[in-house]
Amino acid sequence: xxxxxxxxxxxxxxxxxxxxxxxxxxxxxxxxxxxxxxxxxxxxxxxxxxxxxxxxxxxxxxxxxxxxxxxxxxxxxxxxxxxxxxxxxxxxxxxxxxxxxxxxxxxxxxxxxxxxxxxxxxxxxxxxxxxxxxxxxxxx
Numbered sequence: 001x002x003x004x005x006x007x008x009x010x011x012x013x014x015x016x017x018x019x020x021x022x023x024x025x026x027x028x029x030x031x032x033x034x035x036x037x038x039x040x041x042x043x044x045x046x047x048x049x050x051x052x053x054x055x056x057x058x059x060x061x062x063x064x065x066x067x068x069x070x071x072x073x074x075x076x077x078x079x080x081x082x083x084x085x086x087x088x089x090x091x092x093x094x095x096x097x098x099x100x101x102x103x104x105x106x107x108x109x110x111x112x113x114x115x116x117x118x119x120x121x122x123x124x125x126x127x128x129x130x131x132x133x134x135x136x137x138x139x140x
């Protein structure tokens with residue numbers, strides 16, 4: 001059985017709702033899924049999982065949250081080469097530049113993105129929740 005982790009940071013609950021839907025998709029696809037906040041996960045845990053979904057909202061000038069998520073993710077980057085991953089997050093302004101930059105960064109690190117990232121403006125609606133479940137299924 002495949003093991004997948006969902007690692008996220010959420011300030012308003014939007015990205016947390018997306019993370020829960022990703023976890024549901026992983027489990028519905030028959031894989032074992034674990035949910036972690038950015039403060040609960042570190043690079044030493046990367047090899048315990050076959051695949052990892054990372055979720056972070058857009059912050060500031062369209063960037064990753066810099067107190068908890070960015071340091072955790074930077075520590076994990078050296079282990080992304082060949083790893084199956086997926087990206088998701090919410091935003092309140094801008095056009096998704098943070099996600100395009102993050103996706104390019106992961107590809108530069110050698111990660112294998114199993115599907116296109118999922119982003120939503122503000123709270124995830126039914127369509128975004130369905131996309132997150134599909135992302136989880138692709139990760140599984």
